[in-house]
Structure formats: structure tokens, C-alpha cells
Amino acid sequence: MAVSIKEMKNRPERLAPGHRACAGCTAPIVLKTAMKMTDKRLVGAIATGCMEVSTTIYPFNAWNISMIHSAFENAAATISGVEAAYRKLHADGRVPEENKFIAFAGDGGTYDIGLQSLSGAMERGHDMLFICYDNQAYMNTGIQRSSATPFGAHTNTAQAGSVKQGKEQHRKDLTAIMADHNVPYVAQASIHDINDFRRKVEKALEIKGAAFINILAPCHRGWRIPVEDGLESARLAVETCFWPLYEVTDGEYKVNYKPKEKLPVTEWIFPQGRFKHMKKPENAPLVEELQRHTDKKWQELLAKAGEK
Amino acid sequence: MAGVAVEDRKTALRVALTGNDAAAEAFRQVNPDIAAVFPITPQTELMHKFAEFVANGKVGTDLVNVESEHSALSAVVGASAAGARAITATSAAGFALMWEVVYIAAGLRLPIVMVVVNRAINAPLNIHCDHTDTMGARDSGWIQLFSENAQEAYDNTIQAFRIAEHSDVLLPVMVTFDGFIISHTQETLDLIEDEPVRRFVGEYRPEHYLLNAKEPIMVGPIDLPDWLFEHKRQNVEAGARSSGVILDVAKEFEKISGRSYGHIEAYRTEDAEIVAVALGSTAGTVKEAVDVAREAGRKVGAIKIRTYRPFPGNEIIDAMPKAKAVAVMDRSIAYGLGGGPVFHEVRSYAYERGMKVPMVSYVYGIGGRDISTDHVAAMFDEMAKVASTGEVGVRDRYINLRD
Numbered sequence: 001m002a003v004s005i006k007e008m009k010n011r012p013e014r015l016a017p018g019h020r021a022c023a024g025c026t027a028p029i030v031l032k033t034a035m036k037m038t039d040k041r042l043v044g045a046i047a048t049g050c051m052e053v054s055t056t057i058y059p060f061n062a063w064n065i066s067m068i069h070s071a072f073e074n075a076a077a078t079i080s081g082v083e084a085a086y087r088k089l090h091a092d093g094r095v096p097e098e099n100k101f102i103a104f105a106g107d108g109g110t111y112d113i114g115l116q117s118l119s120g121a122m123e124r125g126h127d128m129l130f131i132c133y134d135n136q137a138y139m140n141t142g143i144q145r146s147s148a149t150p151f152g153a154h155t156n157t158a159q160a161g162s163v164k165q166g167k168e169q170h171r172k173d174l175t176a177i178m179a180d181h182n183v184p185y186v187a188q189a190s191i192h193d194i195n196d197f198r199r200k201v202e203k204a205l206e207i208k209g210a211a212f213i214n215i216l217a218p219c220h221r222g223w224r225i226p227v228e229d230g231l232e233s234a235r236l237a238v239e240t241c242f243w244p245l246y247e248v249t250d251g252e253y254k255v256n257y258k259p260k261e262k263l264p265v266t267e268w269i270f271p272q273g274r275f276k277h278m279k280k281p282e283n284a285p286l287v288e289e290l291q292r293h294t295d296k297k298w299q300e301l302l303a304k305a306g307e308k
Numbered sequence: 309m310a311g312v313a314v315e316d317r318k319t320a321l322r323v324a325l326t327g328n329d330a331a332a333e334a335f336r337q338v339n340p341d342i343a344a345v346f347p348i349t350p351q352t353e354l355m356h357k358f359a360e361f362v363a364n365g366k367v368g369t370d371l372v373n374v375e376s377e378h379s380a381l382s383a384v385v386g387a388s389a390a391g392a393r394a395i396t397a398t399s400a401a402g403f404a405l406m407w408e409v410v411y412i413a414a415g416l417r418l419p420i421v422m423v424v425v426n427r428a429i430n431a432p433l434n435i436h437c438d439h440t441d442t443m444g445a446r447d448s449g450w451i452q453l454f455s456e457n458a459q460e461a462y463d464n465t466i467q468a469f470r471i472a473e474h475s476d477v478l479l480p481v482m483v484t485f486d487g488f489i490i491s492h493t494q495e496t497l498d499l500i501e502d503e504p505v506r507r508f509v510g511e512y513r514p515e516h517y518l519l520n521a522k523e524p525i526m527v528g529p530i531d532l533p534d535w536l537f538e539h540k541r542q543n544v545e546a547g548a549r550s551s552g553v554i555l556d557v558a559k560e561f562e563k564i565s566g567r568s569y570g571h572i573e574a575y576r577t578e579d580a581e582i583v584a585v586a587l588g589s590t591a592g593t594v595k596e597a598v599d600v601a602r603e604a605g606r607k608v609g610a611i612k613i614r615t616y617r618p619f620p621g622n623e624i625i626d627a628m629p630k631a632k633a634v635a636v637m638d639r640s641i642a643y644g645l646g647g648g649p650v651f652h653e654v655r656s657y658a659y660e661r662g663m664k665v666p667m668v669s670y671v672y673g674i675g676g677r678d679i680s681t682d683h684v685a686a687m688f689d690e691m692a693k694v695a696s697t698g699e700v701g702v703r704d705r706y707i708n709l710r711d
Contacts, residue, residue: 081386
């Protein structure tokens with residue numbers, strides 16, 4: 001890794017303190033860390049969501065870079081327009097400085113409502129990095145199910161009650177979908193392993209073309225975990241192989257972390273309030289299903305990486 | 309902006325083009341930085357032509373081939389906020405899909421120019437002309453210019469940039485023309501040579517933009533009850549200021565084109581006792597019918613609305629001082645209100661001005677239904693009865709519609 005933590009410390013903060021994200025929120029770490037991985041001029045777009053509404057409350061603004069927020073589903077299309085404008089104005093000499101382009105969105109603005117816009121921008125190959133801070137539900141609007149929500153999790157729109165037991169579908173494997181866009185770089189990261197994330201962002205920003213990073217960034221409000229447990233919960237998602245760390249460079253898969261001893265998914269889900277109904281004996285088959293699916297996806301990933 | 313020499317008008321070139329090709333030609337001459345492109349009938353051929361210019365190096369614009377109209381306008385919002393001159397074009401359902409971003413473009417005060425080739429909105433599916441698409445956006449904050457023919461499509465498209473980018477305005481401008489009737493019909497029109505057009509439009513020099521290295525800015529923050537209202541009021545003021553700017557730009561445009569434009573065109577209305585108000589291609593049909601009726605000695609006139617937003621209500625009322633009955637023609641329907649939207653707006657200004665003459669709404673041409681001079685002549689006959697009795701009778705009427 002080219003940029004050391006020490007060097008990062010000396011770089012100016014691109015997300016100023018004083019924003020209004022919840023205490024214990026892991027998403028601002030994503031923004032702050034990512035933006036320090038280049039010393040080039042950076043222009044960003046952000047989807048409507050927690051990070052947008054907590055950092056840009058007019059007349060205050062936590063961003064020390066130029067940012068645009070347009071709507072929920074169009075961060076990718078918006079930054080693609082900015083990047084296209086840059087290419088044109090840079091070629092004409094009207095914007096002489098070198099610029100990099102970054103977009104941030106939550107899982108709702110990426111997996112669901114933003115997927116078409118993201119897919120289009122990736123296919124067109126804009127020189128941009130799109131980072132999804134995945135907290136596995138629509139948290140900004142009050143914890144609703146998204147296609148990133150894991151099987152069995154309770155949310156306000158897929159509740160655990162007397163006849164329903166939370167989400168009835170497995171999560172969408174968005175990172176794989178992005179990798180299948182044949183873009184030069186796609187990676188999956190977790191907020192607990194900041195060095196892995198730093199390396200991935202640095203690589204993504206250095207590569208010419210469209211890049212995508214999906215980072216697990218727990219929301220303690222939505223996951224119903226203690227405020228201070230965000231990073232630990234993310235770590236357990238990785239140790240259980242529910243959320244493997246890997247990257248796909250020019251189509252080549254590489255698994256970045258293999259737990260010495262793969263933990264059962266219960267280690268990750270049982271400390272979380274959103275899965276508390278899964279502890280009931282009658283829901284044991286649901287836990288088994290989540291474990292089965294997790295194992296299957298892990299094996300698939302190892303196979304893609306040629307490790308099986 | 310420096311004035312352009314009157315002699316330039318001598319360089320006009322007479323050609324036959326469809327409305328789509330005429331608008332594409334205007335875009336080529338303006339040479340925008342970015343164009344977002346997505347197909348929809350009947351706009352599609354406009355961007356075919358423009359892409360042909362791009363492919364052959366006739367224009368320096370970079371195309372962004374998006375995957376939907378929502379992304380088309382989103383990309384154009386991004387490009388415009390970044391500091392580029394950015395355009396797109398659409399119709400009907402595509403325009404409807406853009407809806408969210410239509411408001412965003414105006415709210416962010418981005419001087420985007422978009423052509424909307426008017427077409428009916430689903431359902432049921434219909435690809436032909438009516439004004440349902442753009443009429444729905446009349447409260448979105450965009451400036452809306454309607455065009456009667458390919459010449460006006462061309463002229464309005466060129467002028468739109470000067471209006472949108474004027475520092476007193478900074479609002480997006482929508483240039484509309486009728487699907488198929490104008491977009492696909494070859495007409496004779498006079499083009500202006502490239503150089504005078506480029507001088508007229510000038511370089512785009514935004515004041516605040518994302519790519520300005522000297523000034524990091526936040527575009528589109530969350531704006532809560534303590535500020536949003538004031539910001540929306542600024543949109544109102546900018547729209548009001550655009551009214552004068554549109555006329556100033558038209559005056560300058562006359563110098564390079566020899567063609568004059570106002571917010572409205574009043575046609576033989578000074579002494580007209582019956583006045584028809586229309587917009588789009590139908591205004592031409594109505595003027596033709598006025599000539600025929602005038603030959604028969606009838607005092608009729610027509611008002612064509614060119615600037616639909618901001619609405620030139622006072623100009624419309626001022627242009628019909630002798631009216632005894634007014635027919636307002638709408639190519640869209642104001643469901644639940646009766647008649648069409650233009651009717652209600654004209655009548656509202658008439659009330660404000662104390663003009664007490666009967667007014668009738670004529671809805672016509674929905675989904676591309678034909679309207680001819682005969683239909684307009686029949687409308688004048690009906691209006692003669694309204695004028696003589698002073699009674700509106702049936703207020704909401706339809707033209708060329710089966711019972």
C-alpha cells in the first residue's frame with residue numbers, strides 16, 4: 001500500500017467533524033477513509049440517504065470537496081455526467097487540474113432503486129469509483145427491508161411476528177453482479193478491516209475506468225446491537241464467511257481473507273436484536289437455511305477464485 | 309454579450325428539414341459540451357441526426373449514451389453542475405420517467421436545454437402528438453417555449469441557451485414542438501450560418517461549478533423548513549426575470565436571423581371580436597382559418613403562445629382588446645377541472661384584468677387526432693353564437709371527437 005496511516009494523518013480531512021451521523025455509525029468512517037486515499041482533486045456524488053442528510057444540512061456542509069446530491073437512485077448517473085463533463089473540459093483545457101470521481105450510496109440506493117443507474121454507468125465505463133456503504137436495510141427512512149437485507153432479519157417492512165419470521169429471501173449478491181459488468185475493478189470490504197478497505201480504495205482510484213466497492217458498514221440502530229459493537233459485528237460477518245473479503249481485478253477473483261476457523265453464522269446473527277426471533281427453537285430450520293446458503297456462496301466464491 | 313452585425317442575416321441558408329433535424333442542426337451549431345442520449349419516439353431521430361454529427365466530427369459534443377431518461381437528465385444535471393453546457397431530448401413517457409429530475413434541474417438552477425417533442429402519455433399507448441407530457445411540468449420551474457413549426461423549433465433551440473444561461477435567470481429551458489406534425493415533417497426553413505450562431509450563443513462561463521478547483525461547493529444539500537421556502541421564492545423571482553430576458557434575447561436574435569419573437573404572436577387581433585388562443589403547430593392552422601374567415605368579413609383573430617412558462621397572461625389579454633368571445637384551445641386535458649390547462653390560465657388573467665367576455669375551452673388533437681382549418685372554422689361559427697348571445701353555453705367542448 002502506497003499511502004501509510006501516517007501520511008493519511010497529514011492529509012486534510014475531506015469530511016469535516018460536526019456532521020450529524022449517529023454516535024457509533026460506521027458509515028462516516030467509510031467516507032473519510034475513502035477520500036483520503038488520493039491526494040488528487042476529488043469530486044463526489046452522494047445518493048439520498050443517511051450520509052447525505054447528516055452531512056449537508058443547509059447552511060452547513062461537512063464536505064471539503066465539491067459534492068453533488070441529486071436524488072436517491074441516480075448517484076451513479078449523476079457522477080457519470082460530472083465525469084463526462086470533466087473529460088470534455090479537461091481535453092479542451094478548460095479544467096486543467098486532474099480530477100478523480102467518487103460516488104457514495106447506501107444499499108437501498110445501490111442494490112435496489114439505484115441499480116439501473118449504477119449498471120448503466122458501469123457499462124459505459126466512466127472513470128469513477130462507486131462505493132456502497134451496505135448496512136443491509138433502508139436505515140435513513142427507519143429500517144425497511146432492502147435486497148441487501150439478510151434472510152431472516154427483522155425490518156419494519158418484513159417483520160418477525162406470530163406468522164412471519166422476518167425476511168423470506170436471501171440477499172442479492174450485488175458484488176458479483178457488478179463483477180459481471182466486466183469493469184476493471186470490483187471489491188468487497190468490511191469496515192472492521194480498514195487496511196484492506198484502504199488498499200482497495202487506493203487501487204480502485206488508481207485504475208482507469210469504472211470501479212465498485214461494496215463495504216459492510218453496520219448500523220447499530222437497524223441491527224439492534226450496542227452502539228460500540230459496529231466493527232465487531234462486521235468482523236463476525238467476515239469470520240462466518242457471510243461477508244467474504246475479496247476483489248475482482250480484470251475478471252480475476254481473489255479472496256483476501258480466509259478465516260482459520262470458519263465460525264457458524266449464529267456467532268454473527270445471535271448478538272443482533274434483528275435476528276432474536278431466530279433463536280427460538282421452532283426457527284432452527286431458518287438458521288440452518290441461512291447457514292446452508294452462506295456455505296454455498298462461500299464455496300462458489302472459492303471456486304471463482306480457483307481455490308477449490 | 310456583444311451585439312451581432314445585422315449583415316449576418318444575409319448569410320441565411322434556405323433548406324428543407326424535419327423539426328427533429330432542425331433542432332439537431334441548432335444543437336450542432338451551439339456545440340454543447342455534453343449530450344445525454346436515449347431513444348423515444350418521436351424524439352429519436354433528433355439524436356440520430358446529432359449522433360451522426362458527432363460521429364463525423366461536425367460537432368465537438370461528447371455523448372453519454374444512458375440506459376434511461378431518468379439517467380439522461382441525471383447525467384445532464386451532473387454535467388451542468390460540473391460546469392459544462394449540457395443538453396438532452398425526450399418525449400412523453402421518457403419525460404414522465406425524468407419527472408423527479410425535472411424538478412431537481414430547476415431547483416438546482418442549472419441552465420440545461422432540453423427539447424421535448426410533444427407526445428401523448430400512456431395509457432393506452434399512443435406515440436402521437438398532444439401536450440399532456442410538457443403541460444404536466446408547467447409548475448416545475450422550467451421555462452417552456454412552444455414552437456409552431458421547424459423554423460421555430462430551430463430558432464427557439466438556439467435562443468434557449470442564452471435565456472437559460474443568463475445570470476439573471478439560470479433556469480433550465482424546455483423547447484417543445486409537436487410530435488410527427490413538426491418532428492417528422494419536412495419544411496422549408498432558413499438556417500443561420502454557424503459562425504453568427506456561435507457568436508450569438510457565446511462561450512458558457514458558469515460562476516459556480518463542481519470542477520472549479522478554486523471553490524469546493526456542495527450542490528443539492530438537504531434544505532429544511534428554515535430555508536427551502538426562501539430558495540423556492542428565488543426560483544419564482546428568476547422565472548419572473550426571465551420574462552424580460554426572453555424578449556432581450558429575441559431582439560438580439562432578430563439581428564442575426566431577421567425573425568422576430570415575443571412571448572406571444574397576436575394575429576389580426578386588434579379589432580377581432582372572436583379570438584382563438586392556441587400553441588404549437590395548431591397555431592398555424594388557426595391563423596390559416598383566421599385568414600379564410602377574414603376574407604368572409606368576419607372579425608376573428610388568433611393568439612399563439614410561444615412562452616408558456618413564464619405565462620404571458622397580461623400580453624394575451626392586452627392583445628385582444630375588442631374580443632367578445634374567446635376560445636382557448638388545449639391539446640391536453642385538465643382532469644377534474646374541466647377543459648384544458650391553458651384555458652384556465654387565460655381565464656384567470658381575464659378575471660384579474662376585469663375582462664368579462666365568455667370564454668370556452670376547446671380540447672382537441674389528443675393522441676394525434678387531426679385538426680384542420682375546417683374544424684377551426686366550425687369553432688369560429690360556434691364562437692359567433694357565443695359572442696352574439698354573451699352566453700358560454702357548454703364551457704368544455706371538444707373538436708373532432710366522436711360522441
